[in-house]
Amino acid sequence: MTALRLIACTLILLAAGASAQARTMYVDDTLSITMRSGEGTQFRILKSDLTSGTRLDLVRASDSGYSLVRTPDGVEGWVLSRYLTDSPIARDRLVRANRELEDARKQLAELRQELAETKAERDTLASSESSLESRTQNLSSELAQIKEISANALSLDRRNSELQEENQRLRNDVEVLTAEKERLETKSESDFMLLGAGLVLLGIILALIIPLLKPSKKADNWA
Incomplete structure (x- = not known):
């Protein structure tokens, strides 16, 4: 079990290292290419529907004219390098x-x-x-x-x-x-009262004097 675990960890590390080193590539302007299990037409076909514009992760390039790539769904295989381009x-x-x-x-x-x-x-x-x-x-x-x-x-x-x-x-x-x-007005009333009093007094005086001025009957008889 320990050996199996060690192998599994090694494979995981290798896969992680390969994934870290992978470069994004694209299928060139070709209608469709084939992915095989090895570097040649004699190997088994893994995918035959890699159409133009398919995004692939380049794992390793070989001098044989083939490149090891990984599809977005995790399938790894070999395709002809001339059908790959590093730009869309x-x-x-x-x-x-x-x-x-x-x-x-x-x-x-x-x-x-x-x-x-x-x-x-x-x-x-x-x-x-x-x-x-x-x-x-x-x-x-x-x-x-x-x-x-x-x-x-x-x-x-x-x-x-x-x-x-x-x-x-x-x-x-x-x-x-x-x-x-x-x-x-008060002075006029006072003056009028004084005037009235004077006239009354004058009348009294005249009343006293006038009888004295009349000739007596005795005097007439002497005449």
Whole structure:
């Protein structure tokens, strides 16, 4: 069992070393080639359907014109070296080129879409900038109007204060004139009462004097 294990480990290591040293090769532009168990047509055919573009791992090349290769599914065999190439065949290169071209077209479409979106954003920003400029102008005009109104308000406030002071002065004058009028009215009433009293007194005096001025009957008789 130990010997078998040792042999198995040796084979695994050899296979791993061969796999590490293997180089990727491709079946050349030939319709199909045959893989055999040895270096010659007399050996058994392992695969007869290795078509153009099949990827193979080159294990070892021989001077006999054959190369030991491994298929993707792990089968090892010998094929003619002249049917191998170290680069993909034209068909595969064309497929890859078409795929790369399609990717490039997709990237171009995406870039065009991004460019269109960028232009739309630029137009939107330009419109926003124009709107902001218009708004700024409107705000500047409104600010000028507010300043003018504020100046007018200050002027009106000063005028209002002046009018209030003038009104107060007029009220004071009215109060003075009212007091003077009341004083004059009181004086007129007093003078009228004095005049009335004087007339009454004069009437009393006349009433006393007039009888004295009349001639008496005795005096008439003497005459």
